[in-house]
Amino acid sequence: LEAAQAEADKWDRAAADTIGLHAGPRNVLEVREVAKLLEKARNLLMLPSRYNELRQIQQTILDLQARTDQLVDRSERSDLVERPRYDEAAALVSSCGVFGRFEPSGLEQLRAGIAKVDSWRKEVEQLFLFNTNGGALGDTLAGVQYRLRQTLSIVNGADKTTTELCCACLRPESGLMVECNSCHEWYHPHCVNLDQHEIENLLFLCSLCDARARAERPRLLGDYPTLSRVDRAVMESRSFGLIAGALDPLVTILLDAQSLIQSLKHLLEDKQAERLKRSAFLRLLLRALLGLGINLKHGIVDNLWSLLSELTKDEPVPVITPGITVSSRRSPRSKPPHNLLAAEPEMQAQATAGHPLEVEDTPVQPPAALFPLQQQLEQISQQPGAVLVGDKLANISQPGEGILHPGDAAIYQSKLEDLALLIMHPPPVEQDVGQGLPPACDTFNLSKENCLCNLRGADLDADSSAMALVPTIECDDCTEYFHIDCVQVSIAVARIIAFNQMRIRVNADVDVDIPEEPSRYTCPGCCIKSGAGYPYGEVMFE
Incomplete structure (x- = not known):
């Protein structure tokens, strides 16, 4: 019995060295060495005290290797839907890191796949995270999907469901909002790239009214990616061994955007459509397209703008009053617009007293000495x-x-x-x-x-x-x-x-x-x- 106990103690010491209890916390285990030790323990007369511990470690090693082999095999399949998702591979790599005693064969291939998806995700973030102030990519893509569906419902004739929608995001009124001084539509400041301190004591013109005042076409509210750029990102991700988390919403955005383009084309081809003769409908549709979060191109905005301009040609033109008017035409990647100026003291006092700032219906020309280049451009x-x-x-x-x-x-x-x-x-x-x-x-x-x-x-x-x-x-x-x-x-x-x-x-x-x-x-x-x-x-x- 003493000899059997001595053999068991000797095995425990060898197991402790193998496990790494005396060789550092990052000691990498060899699968064959662990298997040999366990086989030797089975031939002893006494069960070593660390046998169950080493047996559990072997089970963890075999489990990590099996999961790695499965993910590597799936990542090499030609059918995209059979490939593993990014989160699965990331969870496995994290588990191996937490275990820290074993490096499955094929794990480096998964790490390379994760690095590719991470790099691709950064490119997608640069496409879409233009005005979210640190928001998550998933939330931004979900917002684009929501606006696409709402806009598609507007085009397809669901006008009754949009009567309570406002702003470019097509959501109900909520929180702090700013009113356009011309059309009196309400907008969330962050949706039109305004900070709270920028709208205090200032008049605001939405993109449509600002474009009409400047006699130019309206601009998108952000540096939105085009469909071709999104399609390029989707095609690039198809070559990866892992399915990126952002791929599903991007594909949905592409499909919804293509459906929206077709519906808009059918609507514009119907010259007798009654909805195209209503300025309120055209303004709602243009407002949605300008804040859609994606650039449809195809000249659709220009065509709708031409129809709206024809319907409203006899209405008073909004006036941009230097020093008190702020418009939403600024791109988040550009510098603040030149017309974003503090109100003059007497105007600030008037606004503070609760009296609205009045804007005349006739153009107000600023002194040429103050804005010589602006005057020249406006004249030409x-x-x-x-x-x-x-x-x-x-x-x-x-x-x-x-x-x-x-x-x-x-x-x-x-x-x-x-x-x-x-x-x-x-x-x-x-x-x-x-x-x-x-x-x-x-x-x-x-x-x-x-x-x-x-x-x-x-x-x-x-x-x-x-x-x-x-x-x-x-x-x-x-x-x-x-x-x-x-x-x-x-x-x-x-x-x-x-x-x-x-x-x-x-x-x-x-x-x-x-x-x-x-x-x-x-x-x-x-x-x-x-x-x-x-x-x-x-x-x-x-």
């Missing part, structure tokens, strides 16, 4: 075809065709503004995917092969949207489009070329600090035909 902007590019003026017209239609001018204004801002303030290199340049799905001919890579237009479907979203550039000689990567043109140079091409074609007199050259682009094929060298490097023809 009254000319037909004049639009703003950034903070500068562009006079858009077409040679031989007179002034552009106001709707077309607004479209060109938007494109020139986007390109000008992207050229002067490009995104970080790791986030620059050619924003502002036309994607292949919008430019390639669907009935033939395109570019030097001979991409067939018929292949530009949902299954190959990664290629469909690659930015392109147009040749001025043959008017064909090419992937900028295929013709060795950098994103920065392609933006300058696209800006100058548009500026020249619409005869826009643009006063912005952007190089005037290169102003045109010639593809490699046209260079060969003309005998000229291609200035952007060597290219391969497929």
Whole structure:
């Protein structure tokens, strides 16, 4: 018995060393060593005191390894719905870290997958977390989904359900709100990018009234991502071995946004629709689209704005009074607007006394000495075809065709503004995917092969949207489009070329600090035909 006890004590000491009680808390266990010790204990005459402890450790090791093998196997499956979710992998890695004595094979592969999803999530956060003041991404995406559903119900005729909805978020009145001095609609300050101290003793104009006062189209309430950018993020996540937590709401947002676009198109095609003849309905719909949280593009806002402008052309135009008016047109990523000024002392006293600040129905011109540049821009902007590019003026017209239609001018204004801002303030290199340049799905001919890579237009479907979203550039000689990567043109140079091409074609007199050259682009094929060298490097023809 003494000999048997001595053998058991000897086994306990070996088990203690293996477990790591004397070798440090981060000692990594070897599965085979643990199995050998347990097998040896079974042949002893006495059961060692640490046998059950080591047996429990072995069970934990086997469980962690089995879970790891299962997740790694699922992460390599082609069917997306069969892959593990990010939370499952993160929980397993956390469990291994808490246990701290064993590193399952395949765990490093899961860590790499988690790192990819984390990096992707940061990109999605940069797309959507533009005005949440530290809010969670899930809450922001849920808000976008809610506004999409509410807007879709408005378009589909559920007017009765929206009578109590206000603000751009389409929620009932609640908490602190600010009233538009012109249309008297109520808004949550944070929804229109205002802080509480900014609205005290100041008049407020909503986006629609502010745009009408400035005789320009309304702007979105934030730097919202476009559907193509969201689709690109979704397609990128499909290549991961783990399903990101934000993927489900992003897919829902894409589907709901596409349904909304189709419903809006059907509504606008129905020229006899009674709802399109009601300014209240158009204002509600525009208010929803401006604060939607996503940029639908497609010129829908411009079309609705044109209809509303026609219906309200005989109504008094709101007036922006310098020093006391604040509008909601500021982008959260830009500096505060120049018209966000403190009220003069006598006006503050008047407001404090409970008397409303009166705004005349006729335009009030500020002294030219105080705002010389503003005066000059306002005078010139009254000319037909004049639009703003950034903070500068562009006079858009077409040679031989007179002034552009106001709707077309607004479209060109938007494109020139986007390109000008992207050229002067490009995104970080790791986030620059050619924003502002036309994607292949919008430019390639669907009935033939395109570019030097001979991409067939018929292949530009949902299954190959990664290629469909690659930015392109147009040749001025043959008017064909090419992937900028295929013709060795950098994103920065392609933006300058696209800006100058548009500026020249619409005869826009643009006063912005952007190089005037290169102003045109010639593809490699046209260079060969003309005998000229291609200035952007060597290219391969497929």
